[in-house]
Amino acid sequence: MSRPSRVRVDLLNISLDGYAAGTTITLDHPIGGAELLFAHFDGRFIGGVHSADAPITADRTATSIWGQGVGVEIMGRGKFGPQTGPWSDDEWRGWWEDEPPFQTPVIVLTHHPRESIDFANGTTFHFVDASPHEAIAQARELAGDADIRIGGGPSTVRSFLDADLIDFMHLTVEPIVLGEGVSLWEGLGGIESRFDVEVIATRSGLVHQFWNRLGRSGE
Amino acid sequence: MSRPSRVRVDLLNISLDGYAAGTTITLDHPIGGAELLFAHFDGRFIGGVHSADAPITADRTATSIWGQGVGVEIMGRGKFGPQTGPWSDDEWRGWWEDEPPFQTPVIVLTHHPRESIDFANGTTFHFVDASPHEAIAQARELAGDADIRIGGGPSTVRSFLDADLIDFMHLTVEPIVLGEGVSLWEGLGGIESRFDVEVIATRSGLVHQFWNRLGRSGE
Secondary structure (H helix, E strand, C coil), X not given: CCCCCCEEEEEEEECCCCEEECCXXXXXXXXXXXXXXXXXXXXXXXXXXXXXXXXCCHHHHHXXXXXXXXXXXXXXXXXXXXXXXXXXXXXXXXXXXXXXXXXXXXXXXXXXXXXXXXXXXXXXXXXXXXXHHHHHHHHHHHHCCCEEEECCCHHHHXXXXXXXXXXXXXXXXXXXXXXXXXXXXXXXXXXXXXXXXXXXXXXXXXXXXXXXXXXXXCC | CCCCCCEEEEEEEECCCCEEECCCCECCECCCCCHHHHCCCCHHHCCCHHHCCCCCCHHHHXXXXXXXXXXXXXXXXXXXXXXXXXXXXXXXXXXXXXXXXXCCEEEEECCCCCCXXXXXXXXXXXXXXXXXXXXXXXXXXXXXXCEEEEEEXXXXXXXXXXXXXXXXXXXXXXXXXXXXXXXXXXXXXXXXXXXXXXXXECCCCCEEEEEEECCCCCC
């Protein structure tokens, strides 16, 4: 590849009113009470349709692109855990027990850096205080030619969109109205003009949106 | 997996009148003059969206499932070459020069068996005179737990559909009328009753159909 690797958002679920997470993340509510956003998510199909012996639907086909060719994830601190402020519990190793699904290096953005955490399955969490541009530069060093995934939550994705750093984004719009939560779109009025946005609807009621940044590729 | 591997048709292009190839295959016309069927095909995306640095569209996302988890292909003789009857030219090694895109064993169905042909990229063509059931049995031995792809042409796919051997089929309906050709559907009236058929349309004008055999899975 002659260009830098892509910066992608793979499979971000949002509500009709634009929320991609609930307001307050707790141990019992990792999505801040907005678990309805994952009503159609089938994690067995991330990475490919061969991963599960079940009917291959349009939703699962779209889900399957998650992670293909991705060499590193950048996530906000809230995706890693419910804590805020200085770390008081160094035992916390994320929500995923021994099998974080990332299997790549992961940069966790936080104002409170701490020691990296290694998992046997190839996931390593690095805790970094960095701007979006700085985080991308660090991610490129970790990912080489592979793509960089911005893994959420919504305020993290929003900050990378605001900095014009996202090349591709796959959104799934759930047919639900949350009424409150963390918005993906707040402060981003008109952002669609920077992208080619393609939309398909599936029979589950989901709308899949494929956002490709204009000007990146001549095809 | 407790069940046998799936038998799949990945990305078969058909016209509005149901043709998936032209009538007569020649050296100059490998699709029998029906090359319009491939107007939207982007081979760079087979196997995954990471294979090409170009916008990830809905069509390309659907294309990307081609080959994922497939361990063997079964094809009709017409897909391998334009010859008919006894082989007169043993130099013919298929349309693809040194890089057949299969990278697995391939069973070529023919009434005229000949020596197998090996390629350095993992593709091996075996020439076999077999019924659909016999071909599947041989393919299972070659593929192990991996899926079996029925690669076409349309009369080959039709014979496996008729024998009720297809578990999954991804069709793309091109918005064209060919008027003549080899039909996918001839003699298969009512076959949709054996499948769950999901349909999505994309802005290119393609209609993607996902056919999943009823009764295979508990989903």
